[in-house]
Amino acid sequence: MNPLIQAMKELGGSGSIEEINDKTAEIMGLRDQQLEILHDSKKGGRTEFEYRIAWSRTYLKKYGILENSSRGVWALTADGNNLSRLDEKEVKRTVRAQNKPAAQEITEEEIQQETAPTWREQLLDVLLNVTSAAFERLAQRILRESGFTQVEVTGRSGDGGIDGKGIMRLSGLLSFHVIFQCKRWQGSISPANVRDFRGAMVGRADKGLFITTGTFSKDAIREATRDGAPPIDLVDGEQLLDKLKELELGVKTRKVEIEEVSIDKTWFSAL
Numbered sequence: 001m002n003p004l005i006q007a008m009k010e011l012g013g014s015g016s017i018e019e020i021n022d023k024t025a026e027i028m029g030l031r032d033q034q035l036e037i038l039h040d041s042k043k044g045g046r047t048e049f050e051y052r053i054a055w056s057r058t059y060l061k062k063y064g065i066l067e068n069s070s071r072g073v074w075a076l077t078a079d080g081n082n083l084s085r086l087d088e089k090e091v092k093r094t095v096r097a098q099n100k101p102a103a104q105e106i107t108e109e110e111i112q113q114e115t116a117p118t119w120r121e122q123l124l125d126v127l128l129n130v131t132s133a134a135f136e137r138l139a140q141r142i143l144r145e146s147g148f149t150q151v152e153v154t155g156r157s158g159d160g161g162i163d164g165k166g167i168m169r170l171s172g173l174l175s176f177h178v179i180f181q182c183k184r185w186q187g188s189i190s191p192a193n194v195r196d197f198r199g200a201m202v203g204r205a206d207k208g209l210f211i212t213t214g215t216f217s218k219d220a221i222r223e224a225t226r227d228g229a230p231p232i233d234l235v236d237g238e239q240l241l242d243k244l245k246e247l248e249l250g251v252k253t254r255k256v257e258i259e260e261v262s263i264d265k266t267w268f269s270a271l
Helices: 001-008 018-027 048-064 088-099 108-115 118-129 130-145 193-201 218-224 237-249 264-271
Strands: 012-018 066-068 073-076 146-155 164-170 173-184 207-212 232-235
Touching: 001 012, 001 018, 001 073, 001 130, 001 237, 012 018, 018 048, 018 066, 048 066, 108 237, 118 237, 130 146, 130 164, 130 173, 130 237, 164 232, 173 193, 193 207, 193 232, 207 237, 218 232
Parallel strands: 173 207, 207 232
Antiparallel strands: 012 073, 066 073, 146 164, 164 173
16 A cells, blocks of 8 residues: 555655556556456456555555546545555455454455446456457447547457458548457567567558457567567557446446435434
């Protein structure tokens, strides 16, 4: 929790989940091998680090140190800005006492409910179980919905992992030829995967786009933006889920209004 708060302060008091995760990992001095360990090796998706930092964010929000907007930006509250260091055990005791007796331990299931929205787990499970061809068609649909034209799926064996191509037009003035690769993956994409993709795209497109249900290692991210090499944009599993929700592709959002009724006992006692 304390490294997370320090990260928030170094980021200027607010940041996206990706920015917060990267800065916290840097402060803690975690190696790529540690950051790539999956929380559930059978299901894939979220890493152990991402799971634990999400758990910390949830507790700090309930404790009044953090707040988050509907746009996914987290920020320090006034109390958080004035805080230099907190007692992590006290945070857990206080939050647990909000909903149950302090002596009762929070369960793994409750932590999952608080830190991993059910729709994300369900959607990721669906994506990991569709066919490769269906996943390629999904990537094609996402690009079309995002403004790409002439999007084609061209996946062929021996083609360096290239699954398709398209053209991105900006304001009707500029256009970029983009080659994409989409990989259903439960673990972390390595820099070797990125290098292989770049080797296949050289001379064939202006940019590359790598879409996966998994994550990208820090070395893979550095490789994708290496100076002097054709740029490759990366879309990891979390970003993919958010994009499907944003575009309403297989995901429907329904806002529910909740009515809370409280009883003022003092009002009745004054009768």
